[in-house]
Amino acid sequence: MKKYGPAALIVLFLFGLWELVSRIINLPFIFPPPSGVAVRFWELKETLVLDHLPSTLAIILLGLAISIVLGVSLAVWMVMSETAERAFYPLVISSQMIPTIALAPIFIMFFGYGIWSKVVVTVLITFFPITVNTFDGLKSSSRELRELMLTMGGTKKDIFFKVQVPSAKPHFFSGLKVAVTLSVIGAAIGEWLGAQSGLGYFSRRMMTQFDGAAVFAPIVLLSVVGIALFLIVKIMESKSMKWRKLK
Amino acid sequence: MKKYGPAALIVLFLFGLWELVSRIINLPFIFPPPSGVAVRFWELKETLVLDHLPSTLAIILLGLAISIVLGVSLAVWMVMSETAERAFYPLVISSQMIPTIALAPIFIMFFGYGIWSKVVVTVLITFFPITVNTFDGLKSSSRELRELMLTMGGTKKDIFFKVQVPSAKPHFFSGLKVAVTLSVIGAAIGEWLGAQSGLGYFSRRMMTQFDGAAVFAPIVLLSVVGIALFLIVKIMESKSMKWRKLK
Amino acid sequence: EEGAGEAGGSEEMQDVSLMLDWYPNAVHSFLYVAEEKGYFKEEGINLDIQFPANATDPIGMAASDQVTMAITYQPDVIVARTEQNVGVKSVGTIVREPLNRVVSLAESNIKSPKDLEGKTVGYTGIPLNESIVKTMVEEDGGDPSKVELVDVGFELNSTLISKRADAVVGAYINHEVPLLEFEGYQTANFDLTEYGVPSFYELIAVTSDKTWEENPELIQAFWRAAEKGFADMKANPDEALDILMANQETENFPLEEEVEKESMAILLPLMEGEQGFGYQEEEPWQETADWMKETGLIQNDPVIDDLYVNMPE
Amino acid sequence: MREAVLEFRDVSFSYSGKKPILDQFHLTVHDREFVTIIGASGSGKSTLFRLITGLEQEEAGTIRLNGEAVQSRHGRTGYMPQQDLLMPWRTVLQNAAVPLELAGMKKKEAVEKMTPLLTEFGLSGTEHKYPSELSGGMRQRVSFLRSILTGSNILLLDEPFSALDAITRLSMQEWLLDQWEKREKTILFITHDVNEALFLSDRIFVFQDTPVQSLQEVVVPLERPRTLRAMNDPAVLEMKDRLIDQLRGRGTVR
Amino acid sequence: MREAVLEFRDVSFSYSGKKPILDQFHLTVHDREFVTIIGASGSGKSTLFRLITGLEQEEAGTIRLNGEAVQSRHGRTGYMPQQDLLMPWRTVLQNAAVPLELAGMKKKEAVEKMTPLLTEFGLSGTEHKYPSELSGGMRQRVSFLRSILTGSNILLLDEPFSALDAITRLSMQEWLLDQWEKREKTILFITHDVNEALFLSDRIFVFQDTPVQSLQEVVVPLERPRTLRAMNDPAVLEMKDRLIDQLRGRGTVR
Numbered sequence A, B: 001m002k003k004y005g006p007a008a009l010i011v012l013f014l015f016g017l018w019e020l021v022s023r024i025i026n027l028p029f030i031f032p033p034p035s036g037v038a039v040r041f042w043e044l045k046e047t048l049v050l051d052h053l054p055s056t057l058a059i060i061l062l063g064l065a066i067s068i069v070l071g072v073s074l075a076v077w078m079v080m081s082e083t084a085e086r087a088f089y090p091l092v093i094s095s096q097m098i099p100t101i102a103l104a105p106i107f108i109m110f111f112g113y114g115i116w117s118k119v120v121v122t123v124l125i126t127f128f129p130i131t132v133n134t135f136d137g138l139k140s141s142s143r144e145l146r147e148l149m150l151t152m153g154g155t156k157k158d159i160f161f162k163v164q165v166p167s168a169k170p171h172f173f174s175g176l177k178v179a180v181t182l183s184v185i186g187a188a189i190g191e192w193l194g195a196q197s198g199l200g201y202f203s204r205r206m207m208t209q210f211d212g213a214a215v216f217a218p219i220v221l222l223s224v225v226g227i228a229l230f231l232i233v234k235i236m237e238s239k240s241m242k243w244r245k246l247k
Numbered sequence C: 001e002e003g004a005g006e007a008g009g010s011e012e013m014q015d016v017s018l019m020l021d022w023y024p025n026a027v028h029s030f031l032y033v034a035e036e037k038g039y040f041k042e043e044g045i046n047l048d049i050q051f052p053a054n055a056t057d058p059i060g061m062a063a064s065d066q067v068t069m070a071i072t073y074q075p076d077v078i079v080a081r082t083e084q085n086v087g088v089k090s091v092g093t094i095v096r097e098p099l100n101r102v103v104s105l106a107e108s109n110i111k112s113p114k115d116l117e118g119k120t121v122g123y124t125g126i127p128l129n130e131s132i133v134k135t136m137v138e139e140d141g142g143d144p145s146k147v148e149l150v151d152v153g154f155e156l157n158s159t160l161i162s163k164r165a166d167a168v169v170g171a172y173i174n175h176e177v178p179l180l181e182f183e184g185y186q187t188a189n190f191d192l193t194e195y196g197v198p199s200f201y202e203l204i205a206v207t208s209d210k211t212w213e214e215n216p217e218l219i220q221a222f223w224r225a226a227e228k229g230f231a232d233m234k235a236n237p238d239e240a241l242d243i244l245m246a247n248q249e250t251e252n253f254p255l256e257e258e259v260e261k262e263s264m265a266i267l268l269p270l271m272e273g274e275q276g277f278g279y280q281e282e283e284p285w286q287e288t289a290d291w292m293k294e295t296g297l298i299q300n301d302p303v304i305d306d307l308y309v310n311m312p313e
Numbered sequence D, E: 001m002r003e004a005v006l007e008f009r010d011v012s013f014s015y016s017g018k019k020p021i022l023d024q025f026h027l028t029v030h031d032r033e034f035v036t037i038i039g040a041s042g043s044g045k046s047t048l049f050r051l052i053t054g055l056e057q058e059e060a061g062t063i064r065l066n067g068e069a070v071q072s073r074h075g076r077t078g079y080m081p082q083q084d085l086l087m088p089w090r091t092v093l094q095n096a097a098v099p100l101e102l103a104g105m106k107k108k109e110a111v112e113k114m115t116p117l118l119t120e121f122g123l124s125g126t127e128h129k130y131p132s133e134l135s136g137g138m139r140q141r142v143s144f145l146r147s148i149l150t151g152s153n154i155l156l157l158d159e160p161f162s163a164l165d166a167i168t169r170l171s172m173q174e175w176l177l178d179q180w181e182k183r184e185k186t187i188l189f190i191t192h193d194v195n196e197a198l199f200l201s202d203r204i205f206v207f208q209d210t211p212v213q214s215l216q217e218v219v220v221p222l223e224r225p226r227t228l229r230a231m232n233d234p235a236v237l238e239m240k241d242r243l244i245d246q247l248r249g250r251g252t253v254r
């Protein structure tokens, strides 16, 4: 309680300020007061939670799952094989420099308005942090420890599982935390570009109805999704790294 | 040369494949061949480089600068004061869970079609990696070293500059690398939502003109910007961390 | 960027920013003609023309006073005003009948709205278009629930030719349709008004309540110049076309002269009513509002008088 | 008797939630004394130093430095920790110079001050190497040099020579004794080498079972300056054997 | 004579670009020998071990283990490095068990095998602690235990007892000698404690100036089993003095 006191105070203050400013400038269609958003959220709760949340959640989870599988596999491959590293690492890095997401409108043309075009956008935006963090984490393991394992006759596999994986965990989880938050953004952007349901779509659509409170309401839900995913990652992280708590 | 051989080969192969597939499916307006993109790029070079590049670059650089200044200051403040940490860290983390970018259309209404709405989008997307990496980096400094500085009568300031800053550097640069690539994406997304010039805007515009090659051409330039920024960060990184090379 | 300042000071130039509904094309010729010939200058107006990135930006930007005026769609103004109390009102019509069509590629073999059953229809993200499709399919004896609607943003033509949708609604008879034909695609299109949708004003000019209250002279001055521009455009369409072609956004939105010429021919008869350029009748407002209420686009009863004002003669 | 520069009065301490290490502990060290602490591994010797430096807080009792029970004991001792704790991003020279930097000394002056010391410590030629390029003993000497440069009157040295060969160790010991006399320092020295303890110190404290209440104390009966040969003196050899017995926990010294 | 388990023939080595450490170096260690290496800090002792374990590659010459010049020397020695190198994410038990895991032993069996050893090493009660909760000497003992558990016939111990107090050290030394005899190991032992070298080993090699060509060799003239008292024997004391002189670089032993 005491720990989060200051944060709670600031949040309260910010909400109060928002309510106040919003009432003063009185343009609810672009800047609704939080109370208005809350009311609208309540009114829309069924549509939001039952119709739009599931499709956005599906995009986020599928996108994350694909990114994790692909990103971790690629990172492992690059750590295992120097040729793979030399071939792919520059590509992964420079692929990130290419704002592939700017090509998202074209993916939509390619993959259609179904879930896949949005999953592709989500994967594109989350793949990089997972791959690079996992790879850097695997590489970050102490050279001394790896050498020691070698002298004990450890195989590449042993070194991988007993030294590199534990050393990579903190990095992997950092990457996953970034990816989780980006996945929410990716799904929302994907939905802007063409969709039939989803929270991002709904929000955008309410823009066209000048219903400011209804623009914010799905964002609130998206935030809840983001926070929930983040907390899940945090719990997994602290469960799998008990020894860190000692510090 | 030999070092990047495999990467270069793969890139060549990918381009070849792209050219081939593109010619086979023959839908140049959504999937132009690289040769077509190159030709179009050459034709458009002046508009792209003289008209659109400067405005995108301005957004990226302004956004990054603001993120760095705000992010680093906040991180330092949070490291210095436990109250600030307790007040802001949860906020920074949870602000990231909120897909603020989904509110970008509203920023446009607020800030108009000028440069600021896009700068805000860029800051929103780059602020998090910089702040969190800097903060984690400052915190990651070895407790033993900090204690040793204390026993030598080091002040908070000494510990900060002599232990925490050097320890934070690798983290800060990782964050900056992520931020640089996100800034390009942020600028492009910002421009989709409302702009009068800029590479993202131009690309989107060309979508409505069935001119696939011209959709890709500005993305090529954006990529060059991304790569250039990334390399600058890398150079700064290796200049400021010579001791790391020994490993 | 609001062009306020002290009202009517004829010496002082006042800034007026105007957001178009879309990129400059034939329908906007009158503006460019008036600008080119100095009619706006004569009225003391510095005109700044902007283009929107999203279909609803014009109303939003006008309502939040980011621009002085905007060109937009009549049904949108009704929704904004009655449902959300957005303070915008129409100050003149530009196109008096729907240009909006349901367009499909000829090869899709869609002969009437009924054939849309089981097909995918792309729209620009404005719910109005959903209601249009529903009304048309129903009127044609089909089941609207069997039509799948997807929001495709502004990417109407690319959606169509990349076959991501079988038809699109929101495409204009004077722009997308001739453009598709120009690119060599055979199309079929249906007129909304033939299938139960009332004839609404396709394009109108709006301003915020605030601007209208504080500075009606400015809007009137703008409209006088616009009318002069339109008169010239009507008298000499070729010259108007040349001026437009000279003012086009060459790189971002290049215009095909042929397409624009055709577009001009379609547009001219639709831009002027019996009472002249810009004059708004009550009937289309009332009819459209009634239809919108019927189809559930709006829940509240609109106050028609708040929706528009006519310029004094 | 010289005045007390370090005093523990009724000090109790335990790592949070673990069994206590000090229990109503007493200790007095006088000005310009050279005191050695020996004791079994894990008995709490390093912990004692952490308390003196103020890195850990006593749970009860008071610790007085130079006669005062100050609020913060930071910065009042020259502490050399058991691990070398060099900064990997600084060269040997830069690492050793940290305390001089903290005292605000100019870079050039610091280099001038350190160069002869580096030579005396057998580190010349490594000035611009990074810690990862040094051998274990070299790192230890850099850490030792750094603690010396704090200029404090109380030096706390935690196994400072454990990684040094006999010769280097001897020359460091001689250097230390020399400085101790010239500069009038008070030195607390942890070692597990009873010979070293006998050779260097005025008094030897023996850490026995935790929780420790007070330390067994041995006064070394040798004159200064001492020679290595004196270590082979039967009286010293006997004292050594007794100390070792003492460490085994059998019998007391006096 | 017993067969050679370790042979250096004309081995040259230098850290890339630095001045050479070994130059046409020769060394032979026989089966079941206990050999100690002493030498100045930074002279290349740890480097020698890195070469034997295969962590560094000889630039010229051959290194033969158990009579063969194998491709990879990894996994053929029990190596205890100078730093303890415990994995911070593993408890004491888990750290020590690494070599058993590598050999594919079941967890339960490993725990059973280790529990008595932990007690012998004075580590009982710390099984489930993490390295950051241990004292310096405790960490060193865990690292020692781990190298023992590799089960190799050649043990390379780099200053294994440097952080231990005299008693703990003595009991570890006795334990090591016992194991060495019972299990027929060959041990190479780096120390800077001449007493320790004399007490433990058959032969003592002295590392002098780099680049090293061959090592000065001293055969310890003591019978086994040895007692601590025997160390005070005048002959041994004299040998010790000579060794120290030797380390100083003056005169040769034989």
Ligand SMILES: Nc1ncnc2c1ncn2[C@@H]1O[C@H](COP(=O)(O)OP(=O)(O)OP(=O)(O)O)[C@@H](O)[C@H]1O
Pocket (backbone or CB within 6 Å): D132, D133, D134, D135, D136, D137, D138, D163, D164, D165, E015, E018, E021, E039, E040, E041, E042, E043, E044, E045, E046, E047, E048, E082
């Ligand atoms: N990784 C490395 N890179 C470059 N030089 C190194 C490296 N490791 C050690 N050296 C150098 O090699 C020399 C021998 O080092 P080594 O660690 O073998 O010494 P040592 O005999 O074990 O010393 P100590 O008793 O102090 O541990 C030293 O001069 C050291 O600076």
Ligand SMILES: Nc1ncnc2c1ncn2[C@@H]1O[C@H](COP(=O)(O)OP(=O)(O)OP(=O)(O)O)[C@@H](O)[C@H]1O
Pocket (backbone or CB within 6 Å): D015, D018, D021, D039, D040, D041, D042, D043, D044, D045, D046, D047, D048, D082, E132, E133, E134, E135, E136, E137, E138, E163, E164, E165
């Ligand atoms: N940070 C810590 N948290 C919890 N327990 C600790 C911590 N540091 C040390 N201990 C425990 O406190 C006891 C004393 O440790 P200390 O480091 O003072 O021993 P020491 O006498 O210096 O031993 P050594 O000679 O091996 O260095 C040990 O049992 C150790 O496990």
Ligand SMILES: [Mg+2]
Pocket (backbone or CB within 6 Å): D045, D046, D047, D082, D158, E135, E136, E137
């Ligand atoms: Mg200790």
Ligand SMILES: [Mg+2]
Pocket (backbone or CB within 6 Å): D135, D136, D137, E045, E046, E047, E082
């Ligand atoms: Mg060494």
